[in-house]
Amino acid sequence: MADNSSSYSPSSSKKSAPHEPYSEAKLKKLTQALLLERQVRNKASQRNEIGFHITNDTFRLFPYRQCYLWSFYLDKVKVTHASGVSHVDDDSGFMQWFTGFVKRRVQDLDLTEDEKQEWASVHVLSQDDCGSDDQVNWDKWLQSHAVMVLFWSPAGRCFGGLWFDRDTPFQESDRILLSHVSGAYAHALYMLQRLEQTSWPEKVKNRLWGTNLRRAALIGLGVVALFPVRLSATAPSEVIPLDPYMISAPMDAVVDDILVEPNQHVEAGDILVTFDDTQLRSEKAVAEKEVQILSTELSQASRQAFSEDRSKAQLALISAQIEMKSAEISYLNQQLMRMSVKAPHAGQVVFNDASELRGQPMRTGQRLMLLAKPQNSELLVRVPVDNMVQINHDVPIRAFLNIAPLKQYNAKIHYISYKAGADTDGLMTYKIKARFTDTDARPAIGLQGTAKVYGNYTILAYHILRRPVAWLRKHLGL
Structure with a gap:
């Protein structure tokens, strides 16, 4: 009896070839490439740090003797960073030749449009690829094997590149790794270049209008800025007596x-x-003594008048002097009464x-002082000149006293000074007087606090920017 069960036949089936396992060295290089890419992207806003990482840390992927990072702008090559050095001398003989040599190599390369669409293109060079003059300088300053990487913008324009040289040939694996990380290098440098060349209005626009959340926030701020509010000013206030x-x-x-x-x-x-009535009392005492003396003289003159005609003539004079001194004493008594x-x-x-x-x-x-009735008081508000607004008399003043900051007092305006006057501290202010609307709960005279006066309605943006604009016009004439 035949067996109908299937059996495995090595000759009738094809075994799939197993993948060649990656070596530990290859995995390590791939990891280093990913780390380099992340480092460069994290430093995308700092040109010096990007240049340092590119020229020095790429050595972890493959060995090289020297690496140069150069830019290509307005048909001019400039070396910005070099491995192992902190400063590049543009005036040295080597740099003069090297920048010209790189420029000629870039112009001589014949690349397709597809190659220019990549962020970076890798080109392996040797001394034999150069002219006789360049071969002499190459032999003098460079190693025998080199790789030139060109950075391409999305528009297909070369804006920079890298140069690596060493004394051993570059392997295909080196070229593949370099092609991968160079794309990240080119992208980071291009975005940094775009950021540096962007005008400040465009930078502000991109920063403020960059995302939907920012757009929504700006629209919300615009709506709030147009919100109608009543123009107001805050100023110190004091309760003063009324009349x-x-x-x-x-x-x-x-x-x-x-x-x-x-x-x-x-x-x-x-x-x-x-x-002080000391002087008046002294003058009164002197006048009274003079009256006593004149009274004695009058008595003597009266007795002598019976026998002497001369004494009769003196009677009228002495009587007049007594009347004058008596009037002086009466005046001094009145003045003494006014001393209190x-x-x-x-x-x-x-x-x-x-x-x-x-x-x-x-x-x-x-x-000297004021004598006021406690039940008759009003509010005095001193508004500084820089804070004055067009006052609306129909809107009551809101006052908050220092002793009771949570209690509000309303007062009706009845007087506004037409020009500013100097206070005791020298500050120029407009004086506003208002009568309290609540006659049963008037604050005590002499209390101080803060009052808020109101004008007409305006938009919130004008209310916020009114004083800054006034300051600019005052100090800058804008």
Whole structure:
């Protein structure tokens, strides 16, 4: 009985040839090539580091005596980096010949368009491929075997390359590895060249408009910049008395004492300020003494008038002198009464410091302090000239006092100075006065804080750029 099961016949089947295993040396070189490619791409924005890695680290793929990295721009060859040296001397005899030699070799090469579409093309050269003059210099400065790598742009233009030379021939494996890493070299150098040659407006455009996320962010910023906001300005503010009574010096005198404290409540008739009355009292004492003397003389003249006609004539003169001195004493008494300044009505005295007034000479009418009613107060806002805006009177001022920064006070504008004036610290400001809208919860006089005044509506971009533009116009005339 025949056996119908299939059997394996070596002669009837073809064995697939096994792949030749990669040697450890080949795997190591391939790994080094990948590492070199990554290093160059990571340094794509630093020309010096790229040149150093290319000319020195490529030695890990295959040995060579010398490597030169050169650029080709505007029909001119320039060696930018060389292995083993930190600086390339362009004026040396070797460099003068080498750059000319490379330029001639590039111009003499006859490459197809397909070859120029690659990032890099590798060309093995020898001394026999050159003319007689170049052979002499080659023998003088170069080794007998060399490889020239050309870097090609996407437009098919050579923008640089590499030169390797050594005394042993280059193998096919060396050419393949070099072709692979040279493509990465060319791509990194080309992108760096594009970045360096890009104009700054294009760089800004690429950086800001490069991705969809950036485009969306810019569009969002544009929409926000057109958002309508009310023009506003922030300035220091102070609660001041409304229609206060001014306490002033009644005459030219020196302040003797201040009998009240700042913000103290006083009643009508309370003495506020006393002036030095030493001189007035001295003048009064002298006048009273003179009246006594004149009265004695008048008495004597009256007794002598019965017998002497001369004494009768002196009676009228002495009487006139007594009346004049009496009037002087009456005037001095009135002045002494004015040496004490009293409160005309009840209220709160407003001034800075009593020690600043004591001993100070005052002129008639010079202000000493203010007498205000505590329930009558308003808000004074000092807006610096550089921060002033066109104020809208219909929009209330929002004020926040330092003692209560979370509590808001609203005030209605009733006065704006038409020109700026100097404050005590020398700052030029516009003065704005506003009455509090909430009459039941007015802050105490003398409190300070920050107020915000409002103008008309504008776009957010103008509100942000208003002060920088004003500064540029002021200082640069733009």
